[in-house]
Amino acid sequence: MTASSVRRRLSAGAAAVAAGALLLSGCAAGEPAATFDPDAKVTLNFAFWGNDDRANRYNDLVAAFNEEHPNIKVNVSFTDYPSYWEKRATEAAGGGLPDVFQFSDSYLRQYAEPGYVLDLGKEKDYIDFSTFEDSLLGTGRLDGTQYSLPTGYSMWADFVNHDLIAKYDVEAPEGGTSPEEFDDWMAGFTEAAGGAVYGGTDYTQRIQGFELSLRAKGKNLYTEDGELGFSKAELREFWNSGAKLRDSVTVPQKKLEEISPKSGMGAQLTASEMSWSNFLGGYLADSGAKSISIIAPPTYKAGSKDLYQQGGLQIAISAKTKHPEASAVFLDYIVNSKEAGRIFGTTLGFPASSSKLAGTTLEGVDKQVADYIESVSDRVGEAPPVPVIGYGSLEQKFWDLGKEIGLGSVSVDDAVEQFFTEADVILQ
Template sequence: MFSRKRALAGVAIATGAALALAGCAGGDTPAADATFDPDEKVTLDLAFWGNDVRAELYNEAIAAFNEEYPNITVNPTFLTFPEFWEKRQTEAAGGGLPDVMQFDYSYLRQYSENGLLLDLEPYLGGIIETDPLPQNILDIGVVNDKTYGIATSTNAWGLFTNPVLLEQAGVEEFPGGTWEDYDAWMQSVTEGSGGAFWGGGDWTGRIQNFELQLRAEGGNLFTEDGEPGFDEEQLKDFWEQGADIRENGTVIPQARVEELAPKGGFDSALTASELTWDNFGGGYLGGLGEGYTELGLVEPPVTEEGAKDLYLKPSMLHTISESTEHPEAAATLVNFLVNSPQSGEIFGTNRGLPASETALEAADLDPLSQQVKDYEEGIADRLGDAPPVPVVGYGTIEEEFRQIGLELVYGTITVDDAVDRFFSEMDIVLNG
């Protein structure tokens, strides 16, 4: 198993090298005009990740965009999240990224530092309106003092619950508390279900929950200089927290989860809670289907009272390829997808809570969207500064963390060996 993971890490490094070579081969950043010439006929490729629901929303947004800009033809394509980034890596190596891309925060540093993304500074305050975007939102897309992405929306880490399953189990909503309190609550749900479903999953398999605990102690996963913000002992302590729930049947067995793919335990109504980003609610309701009209959304467990452990993250950004032949048209499309009232009305919180005040004001929030808005306002006392822009290779590190978490659930690796392997693989990704 270790050699296989080593090989996967090697592939990631090779891909990173390919991105670096592609970046070196890029041309000069196009000069920006003040506006886009509406008489110019251009075609733009737009790529995003998601499902059929999001694809239809993008189709509606493009139709609205074309009412205002009929000479800009937009060709949209979408994939699942993993496939999206596999295709981008292939395209980057060949110098052919789409003109406009929905972009994940964890890849922003990697692609921008390799010269693959257009510097958006010349368009800010012109083609790309900045008045509707608070400065802390604009700062999200800055790497090395240049703006490479515009946040479409924000989200925060939260705890979704299934009220239907809780009623069946005879258990009240999670009232808040420590991680140990959450474990006990999940166990009561599992026991109350009579074997029909579980209280949740093994939360120690998500690096975001580890990040939450580190931030409660005043740290971050990585420093501004790209160094790990934690040591082996901290990671060991975190993974050991999941030992009891993995062994006593509190959480859903991983073998059962794999049978459900591509859905998960929560949107299959087999777990009553899920720790994740708060913009996932719509997808969960869609997956649960008929009979489910609402979800619970509460704060995640607390590591230390009063800590600023939560933060607003860009659920996604929009970026422009450095190699685009139509930067002004691409910037016009980005501005529409981020700032326009039509965008806010169409997407709602499908991409997260709209970051633009213009889009947010125009959004007719459905009950779940309003719930997300209320949630983010309600956690204001726990919100701290966003962490540094993720290190190059963060996506690989996050996936390795998840894979090791699965092996811990299966019992095929000890915590000590898991820690050793993670630090070894992380060192390869960070230092090559």
Template structure:
């Protein structure tokens, strides 16, 4: 059995000294009846990660928000992603998190389980409009059946392909099928490329592909309580499939990938396909350059026909700090940032494909963004419920999986050794 301490990694909060949930039910307002007082003069602090471009977009949306709600003043600040979370950890320890925060999925369980985030359920269907948000999208922001964040945007696991390389290899787009069909397709592309590029990379180096297969089989990576949904034998089977693919020479070698860093094989035109999140497309196009003006985007291989193996994941979310003195005003700002047409018009797909239908309708989608929207619509029959919010330590476990995949690629360890190391390291991570 794997047990884990529910402690916020890197945040020094003494036992029993967790932050009080200030106004978590809208002060004395009964749940479901939280309202906003338009006469109360309020100042809110908003924090997000990004760059100057994103900051300019936020400033434009905030200006429109303040015009509509003249009694609310919003002070915003931004940092790059690592510095953003370092600052939040310091603020969490001192009980002074910003009122509203752009939030990352991987931190949602840590912060919510330590009573650092406001329960948003009292504001749903009221201050926070839920009609523009599908239920499976709203559920993404839940931990233990309580809503702590609202997704701004979504993405899904997919397969990008390079049409120019496929034409050079004389191979048609992957038409769907099993993982074996995909491996055969990779081999045909590699053969057609004549040593100039490869059909793909070893897909068993990504924990998301393992999760996809587990979900199709009716299992999962980790339960709500942090229990793994797989054993040593199942992981060994997955990595053995990768060994066969690597030994065949159909995929790009690990040494070649390492030499190409920080670019991946796909965005340097060394591989013709890549399984990844669908919001990676813009980065691929930017790195590939004008010689590769478009990408293909198709569904991943199928493990079991009819399985609900895919799911929508938030590109990012918005959350409210439990220590906010103005929960109703903060919820009002969250609603505007996610649901307002102005937000969709200004942000477009800067934060990912808008999760709200009203924001999406107002967004001017470029060809790639429209392609992603069409892709997510095309996989609707394969979309199941999102898995539980990532367990504390998931990022470490994902990196352990990737590292072992790299060592398997170099041939420095066997599959049995990799499986043994993974379970040992996973046990340590889950019990620290």
């Protein structure tokens, strides 16, 4: 979308919005409604979580955006994922969220129901929704209202550092094996490396690993009516399954704490790590590795539909922004522009909009991600229900407890009780 076409849409939209506002508010004809001047100087605050690679890409995107919209200044800030949501929670309570910010479907109910994020339909003159499949629009929609838009979608994946495999002369693992088979591969690598590097990280720390085990049984983390979809016994069994890994196979949690915010994969302390498929570019940048592949994660039941299109990385606008139209123009640029496709490729997920995909050259890293998504298509099932209120907090609590189990500061039994106590508080 060119700057001139944006201005034409903005002018027409502003007139319609102004007229509608006048009718709805019942204000007197002598009280002019506010209109949006697309050339007025505006400053927006934009926040996201990520690493230096993502920050560099966003800086490039803002520079490209300013070539078309030199009057809209964008102040950028970022931090790691846990700190990011702690800060957003404080801002939401105080009414000071950034104008535009990276969002997650995990927090959709938590931020939409109290009215913290803007109904994007109110700014439909400045955002193109037609470029998204309805299934992907649904990842940012609640009760028929569009509160956020996905930058892309990802699949849960297993990353393998082939530089380290070559260094220690270990055969690469196969994708889609059983957890037991993959655990054996990690143990073999750790032994071959003499403990200097580890086969992987303890994947039982991540709620997504637990989710795979549940989906293999036809269940989900939570139900349609907002309840947990699993029992204490199931969680206990899952965390206990990682005991051997924590004992001598995967990188010790203490070492991970020392290198934070880098991951074991990013610091070349592990030969494998499970995460979302869009992390490939970040892993390469953090680790400096020349070759990292993506393979299917272990499956708890062969033939199950345990994977799904995860459109969790989204962009939203604060409901209290003083510049909703300019914020919408910037949001549209992030999710829809060809420049966003060119700059980010698949690092924010495989492009969710057709217009962004049109700007993405699928080669190198981006081709790897595209090929991986295609390779696991037969494992893709229906997306889980819209996350319950507080799911983001529960996801983080799961990870925090997983780390504490790894440090030996809490037992599995106590961790299970703590998680369910937290869930009772949040879900009530």
